[in-house]
Amino acid sequence: MLLKAQLVSVLLYALVLAANAHMAAWSRGMYCMKGRGGENNMNNNLPVNPLVDLTQKxxxxxxYQGCDKEPxxxxxxxxxxxxxxxxxxxxTNRAFTTFGHNRNFNGYFGGPQELEYTPWGCVSDxxxxxxxxxxxxxxVFAISYQNSIDKVTPxxxxxxxVRYKTPWQxxxxxxxxxxxxxxxPGxxxxxxxWIPMGCGQPNMYMQGHKCIVTGSTSTKKLAVAKPPVYCENDRSKCVKGAKQMIFYFQKDGNNVFNVPKMxxxxxxxxxxxxxxNDIFEDSNLVSTVGNVLLNSYVNLPSNCYSVSNLPTNTEWTLVTNVYSPVASNAMIVESREELKSISTDSITTETSSQITSSDKSPINGTDMKTEFDNSPKKTI
Structure with missing residues (x-):
C-alpha cells in the first residue's frame, strides 16, 4: 500500500509539472499569436503546447488545435x-512578451522571473x-519556400x-x-x-511563422532536406547538408527511430x-559538427539517470526515472492511459477537440491534455 501511495504521489506531481506552461517563439509573423476564431487574446498561451502521440495530420x-489556420x-x-x-x-504566454499588454516588458525569462524547481533540480516554471x-x-528555425502552409512538406x-543552450532566456x-x-511573393x-533533453515527458515542438528573407540577391536553391541521424559517437554517420526538423514521439510521421538518447x-x-551554410544544392558538404561528445545522461546533475528504452513510433513506454528520479527505480507507467486513470477531484481531462484557447482554460493542451481547474493564468 505504501508503494502504491508513493506511486500515486509521484504521478500526481508529474501531472502538475505537465500542467505548467511550455514555450513558444513569439514574433510578428507567428501563427496563432492572437488565439483562435478572430479573438485578440492578450493572455494567449495556445502556441506553447507541445506535441506527443499524435498523427502527422x-x-x-x-x-490539432487549429493554429495552422490562424496566420x-x-x-x-x-x-x-x-x-x-x-x-x-x-x-510561456503572450503576456510575458512585448506583444502582450505591456509593450515594454523586459523580463529576462519569458515567464515568472523567479524560477521554480522540482525536487530533483529541474526548472518547472x-x-x-x-x-x-x-x-x-x-x-531551430526551418524554412520552406512555399507561401502556403498547406504546401509545406518535411x-x-x-x-x-540552430541555437545551442536554448530555450532559456x-x-x-x-x-x-x-x-x-x-x-x-507572399x-x-x-x-x-525543439526536442527537450529531459526533465519531464518526452515530446516535441513545431510552431509556424510567416517569414521573409531580406537583403538577399542570392539565386541559390535549397537542397531537398533529409532526416537527421544520431551520430554522437560516429561523426561519419552525421547527415551533411540540408536536414529536416526532428519528428519524434508521434503516432506516425516520425523521421527518427530507436535512438540511444534524446x-x-x-x-x-x-x-x-x-x-x-551547407543547405544549398551546390554546397560543399563538409561536416562542421565538432567532435566534443555530449554528456551521456539526460541531465547533468548526478541524481539523473541514463536514457534507455525511449518510445518508438509504435510504442509509448515512459520509465519515470528516465526524466525525473523518483522513489523507486521500479516505478513504471505502462501507458499514458494509466496516468489519466488517477482519481482526483482537482484534475479533468480533455480530448484534442475539446481544448479551447486560454481565455477559457488556464492551461491549454498540456502534455497529457490535462487541465487543473484551480490553476491561475500567468498574467502580468
Whole structure:
C-alpha cells in the first residue's frame, strides 16, 4: 500500500509539472499569436503546447488545435536578414512578451522571473525541460519556400539556423545564412522547434511563422532536406547538408527511430550551431559538427539517470526515472492511459477537440491534455 501511495504521489506531481506552461517563439509573423476564431487574446498561451502521440495530420504545425489556420495579419512577417541575425521572444504566454499588454516588458525569462524547481533540480516554471542553461538542448528555425502552409512538406522544410543552450532566456537571436535566397511573393513558411533533453515527458515542438528573407540577391536553391541521424559517437554517420526538423514521439510521421538518447538539436543529431551554410544544392558538404561528445545522461546533475528504452513510433513506454528520479527505480507507467486513470477531484481531462484557447482554460493542451481547474493564468 505504501508503494502504491508513493506511486500515486509521484504521478500526481508529474501531472502538475505537465500542467505548467511550455514555450513558444513569439514574433510578428507567428501563427496563432492572437488565439483562435478572430479573438485578440492578450493572455494567449495556445502556441506553447507541445506535441506527443499524435498523427502527422494533427501534429503538423499544431493542426490539432487549429493554429495552422490562424496566420498573422497580411504583411506581418518574421524578417530574416541574409547574412545577419533576427530575434524572437521565447515565452510561456503572450503576456510575458512585448506583444502582450505591456509593450515594454523586459523580463529576462519569458515567464515568472523567479524560477521554480522540482525536487530533483529541474526548472518547472517556466517549464524549460532543463536544470540549467548549459543543459538546454537547442532550438531551430526551418524554412520552406512555399507561401502556403498547406504546401509545406518535411522535404522542403529545411533547418537553416540552430541555437545551442536554448530555450532559456526570453530574447533569443538566430543567425541567417548569407546565401539564403529571397522568398516568393507572399513570403515563405518557417517553423520553430525543439526536442527537450529531459526533465519531464518526452515530446516535441513545431510552431509556424510567416517569414521573409531580406537583403538577399542570392539565386541559390535549397537542397531537398533529409532526416537527421544520431551520430554522437560516429561523426561519419552525421547527415551533411540540408536536414529536416526532428519528428519524434508521434503516432506516425516520425523521421527518427530507436535512438540511444534524446534526439536533440545539437551535436547528438549532427546539427552545428549557428547559420547552416551547407543547405544549398551546390554546397560543399563538409561536416562542421565538432567532435566534443555530449554528456551521456539526460541531465547533468548526478541524481539523473541514463536514457534507455525511449518510445518508438509504435510504442509509448515512459520509465519515470528516465526524466525525473523518483522513489523507486521500479516505478513504471505502462501507458499514458494509466496516468489519466488517477482519481482526483482537482484534475479533468480533455480530448484534442475539446481544448479551447486560454481565455477559457488556464492551461491549454498540456502534455497529457490535462487541465487543473484551480490553476491561475500567468498574467502580468
Amino acid at each position: 494533427d501534429w503538423w504545425f499544431q493542426h 498573422p495579419p497580411a504583411g506581418d512577417y518574421l524578417e530574416l536578414p541574409a547574412g545577419g541575425s533576427f530575434t524572437v521572444e521565447i515565452a 517556466p517549464n524549460l525541460h532543463t536544470p540549467n542553461q548549459d543543459s538546454a538542448p537547442g532550438t 522535404e522542403n522544410l529545411v533547418v537553416f539556423t 526570453r530574447v533569443t537571436s538566430y543567425d541567417v545564412p548569407k546565401d539564403l535566397p529571397p522568398c516568393p 513570403g515563405c513558411t518557417c517553423a520553430w522547434g 534526439p536533440t538539436y545539437n551535436e547528438v543529431m549532427g546539427f552545428s550551431e549557428g547559420a547552416q
